[in-house]
Amino acid sequence: MHYDCLIVGSGHGGAQAATSLRQNGFQGSIGILSEDRDPPYERPPLSKDYLLGGKTFDRILIRPAEFWTSRSIDLLLGHEVVKVHAKEKQVLCADGATYSYGYLIWSAGGRPRRMSCPGHDLQGIHAVRTRSDVDRLVKDLASAEGVVVVGGGYIGLEAAAALTKLGKTVTVVEAMNRVLARVAAEPLSRFYEREHRDHGVEIRLETGVDKFVGSEGRLTGVLLKDGVTLPADIAIVGIGIVPCVEPLIEAGASGENGLDVDEHCRTSLPDVFAVGDCARVKSAHGLRIESVQNAHDQATAVAKTLCGELTPYSATPWFWSNQYDLRLQTVGLSAGFDRTVVRGDPNTRSFSIVYLREGAVIALDCINSVRDYVEGRMLVERRARVSPDVLANNSIRLKSLALA
Ligand SMILES: Cc1cc2nc3c(=O)[nH]c(=O)nc-3n(C[C@H](O)[C@H](O)[C@H](O)COP(=O)(O)OP(=O)(O)OC[C@H]3O[C@@H](n4cnc5c(N)ncnc54)[C@H](O)[C@@H]3O)c2cc1C
Structure with missing residues (x-):
């Protein structure tokens, strides 16, 4: 054909x-x-x-x-x-x-990147990439209580938030010293760690999976590198x-x-x-x-x-993540930032993090802050140079800075 x-x-x-x-x-x-x-x-x-x-x-x-x-x-x-x-x-x-x-x-x-440690092929270990992955997971969840999420990236954290809503006991295991370490600055990581803990999720940092433990071919627990065994009916592997x-x-x-x-x-x-x-x-x-x-x-x-219109790809990247009642919207790419500014108070659960490189705004992470997301895009697109003190002042609209 x-x-x-x-x-x-x-x-x-x-x-x-x-x-x-x-x-x-x-x-x-x-x-x-x-x-x-x-x-x-x-x-x-x-x-x-x-x-x-x-x-x-x-x-x-x-x-x-x-x-x-x-x-x-x-x-x-x-x-x-x-x-x-x-x-x-x-x-x-x-x-x-x-x-x-x-x-x-x-x-x-x-x-999905798979794990190769002992027990990695036990029943009860899931990935979340396709519709059939999730259908299988949902079926398995019906009789499950304890869930271990391996990987504190966006997908792992979103799954943790959803499973908590479903009444499961959830532990997130992250190898780095904070969640979202690959994609976000520390204030955002710490904010999400607090939120998840407040919702009953246990977060274990700087450790990894030594082995998945099972009985009769089914997962019963996860042995961590620090020697702790977490009882688990289900593990979700979200490691990229x-x-x-x-x-x-x-x-x-x-x-x-x-x-x-x-x-x-x-x-x-x-x-x-x-x-x-x-x-x-x-x-x-x-x-x-x-x-x-x-x-x-x-x-x-x-x-x-x-179709004949030679078009280069040059869009400004954006992304979102929903966890609990928190809507994160990001614009730009924060990779390579050398400074961050927190705009607003994280305790209000509505704030933004502005990423700068050599004095220019390169990205924003906005939590429950649609206005900063919309207006901040202009700063990113113009690589605007704004003093950190001004960016931190939440009463100054980002739009006015972009137009200045
Ligand atoms: C659970 C989850 C949550 C996400 N949440 C967000 C979010 O909130 N916001 C956001 O911006 N992004 C999110 N993403 C990321 C986003 O979904 C991906 O970036 C996007 O799907 C990429 O599109 P794609 O077409 O490149 O690949 P995909 O959507 O992965 O499509 C790839 C397709 O290729 C097929 N395929 C693979 N290999 C072969 C082969 N050899 N032969 C034939 N077919 C093949 C697959 O079956 C699939 O149909 C999420 C991703 C996941 C998994």
């Missing part, structure tokens, strides 16, 4: 690439080829409303089924691509199916993802932790683009960014390029 544009992956990037191609007048055939058996759905609710039962699967679909058929976008679900023949412009799936392409958009995201890029790397694409792409999301292979969690835009941030916005905007840029 041949597609003028073949998209690998039916997540946020893949779905948006197909949608945007049609919106921009692409007339050729489009196929979305995915390992996932479900039609494109939103991933963020998996650790939030969907896990809590507040949203059914229908409500997290990116588009209703008719959307894809009415736009002649073929959903080719349940096929894992295992090989790419770049010269022949062909992909081979694990089940033997082959597809040829005019353009290939690789939006295969990542798979490994980008799904092997078939393209084997085909000769350059990259390592993700596929290297230029500002148009082109890989080093002809007519092969990569977007979303698996792509690393060298010229922009040199990072792989894992967010819906990034996947969406890169996919949109590629679609425009394929």
Whole structure:
């Protein structure tokens, strides 16, 4: 079977690439080829409303089924691509199916990083990446009491908040000396640690899992490196993802932790683009960014390029996380900051953290503070230079600083 544009992956990037191609007048055939058996759905609710039962699967679909058929976008679900023949412009799936392409958009995201310690394959140990992961977890939770969450990143903390709401006894185990250490400054980490503890979550820092303990093939506890054993019916492992890029790397694409792409999301292979969690835009941030916005905007840029409007990807990153009644919104990338300013009082549960590098505002984390998020974006986009004292003064609107 041949597609003028073949998209690998039916997540946020893949779905948006197909949608945007049609919106921009692409007339050729489009196929979305995915390992996932479900039609494109939103991933963020998996650790939030969907896990809590507040949203059914229908409500997290990116588009209703008719959307894809009415736009002649073929959903080719349940096929894992295992090989790419770049010269022949062909992909081979694990089940033997082959597809040829005019353009290939690789939006295969990542798979959860797994643990390799003893007991890692016991029943009761879960990841939270796909709808079926969460369905399995929810089924298992019905008879569970103690849950250990391994990893204090956003997904682990969101899962901890949701499970606490469900009445479970939750412990978060984090190897670093604070949660969110990879992505946020210390004041934000400490704020979230306090919030989780106030909601009954136990947070254990600077330790890791030595082994998962079980009986008759099922998890019964988690032995930590500091010698403590936590009783547990369920463990959720949220220690990051490994980008799904092997078939393209084997085909000769350059990259390592993700596929290297230029500002148009082109890989080093002809007519092969990569977007979303698996792509690393060298010229922009040199990072792989894992967010819906990034996947969406890169996919949109590629679609425009394929429709004749060469479009570089240059969007300002943003991200959100919901835990309890706290809505965190971030704008910009804080990596490389050399100073932070706390704006407002964390005790009010509405405040912001401004990240600066060499005197310029590069990012904000805003907790229950939509106004700072909206107005702070202008400061980030202009790389505004504002004195820390002024930024810390919560009575001065960020908008006025951006316009000054
Ligand atoms: C639980 C959870 C909560 C999140 N919460 C937030 C949030 O609050 N805010 C936010 O901005 N971001 C959030 N994210 C991150 C966000 O969902 C991702 O950044 C986004 O989904 C990336 O889109 P993508 O298209 O690159 O990859 P994905 O959405 O992961 O899609 C990848 C697709 O590729 C398929 N695939 C993989 N390998 C192959 C292969 N070899 N052959 C065929 N198909 C393949 C997969 O089955 C999948 O369909 C969350 C992620 C998770 C898991």
